[in-house]
Amino acid sequence: MLELLNRSAIAAGRAIMEIYSAGPAVTYKEDTSPVTDADHRAERIILAELAAAFPDIPVVAEEAVAAGHVPDIAGKSFFLVDPLDGTKEFVERNSHFTVNIALIEDGAPVAGVVHAPALGVIYAASGGTAGKATVEGDRAAGWQSIGCRKCGDRPLALTSRWHNSIETLGYLAEHGIIDHEAVGSSLKFCLLAEGYADLYPRFSRTMEWDTAAGDAILRAAGGETRTAEGQPLTYGKCNQANDSDFANPWFIARGKM
Structure with missing residues (x-):
């Protein structure tokens, strides 16, 4: 399965880069977030591949959900797909955008792939192991195992480039965290997983497809993602009383603390 993902x-990354080079056409959703022709083209590629290989596993994909297409996932394993995470990065021609695909079982991300096509890297995890490779043409090469580092006396935090918040800055100040770096998309999870940084507090809105693949990689690398109340972040959150389907609560992702 991981090879197919x-x-x-x-x-999907190749298609995104073709549009990146030509210049994307940008529209805006009801929540004012941007969407491009690259989002739609990448999602069509991924959905076709998953449907052909795993016809019995439902797929929750960002643009499909925005169009009202939500499969029945009750009691089932399912895929979560964000075809272009970091669309603002893409539009602004920053390299920190990713393709995210994750498999969810019993509310937890058990396998995931995060591909950063502009950086030429891919991260993947399943079976409790995580790795990173370079992308050459249509294949990944030079896979190396990755793992979280042990947090030292001066931790490095990662924050959202576009969606930072007063609450996030307050958390950093409260915990005496001086060093922090703004990074776009799900790359923040991957940088924790490969031992570049120590934690990623997120006290602003995210959706499950934004986090699942990176979270799978982080967990396989020895880290964790917990809500602000200390519970593991779960997936498949539908019929929420105070938020929309698949919306995440605030969370803190971390390496080995």
Whole structure:
């Protein structure tokens, strides 16, 4: 399965880069977030690949959900897909955008792929192991195992480039965290997983497809993602009393603390 997810993410990444080079057409959703022709084209590629290989596993995909297409996932394993995470990064021609595909079982991300096509790297995890490779053409090469680092006396935090908040800054100040760096998209989870940084507090809105693949990689690398109340972040959150389907609460992702 992981090999198929890697191939799908790389194929989607190639399509994204073709549009990136030509210049994307940008529209805006009801929540004012941007969406491009790259989002739609990448999602079509991934959905076709998943449907052909795993016809019995439902797929929750960002643009499909925005169009009102939500599969029945009650009691089922399912895929979560964000075809272009960091659309603002893409539009602004920053390299920190990713393709995210994750498999969810019993509310937890058990496999995931995060591909950063502009950086030429891909991260993947399943079975409790995580790795990173370079992307050359249509394949990943030079896989290396990755793992979270032990947090030292002066931790490095990662924050959202576009969606930072007063609450996030307050958390950093409260915990005496001086060093922090703004990074776009799900790359924040991957940087924790490979031992570049120590924690990622997120006290602003995210959706499950934004986080699932990176979270799978982080957990396999020895880290964790917990809500502000200290519970593991779960997936498949539908019929929420105070928020929309698949919306995440605030959370803190961290390496080995």
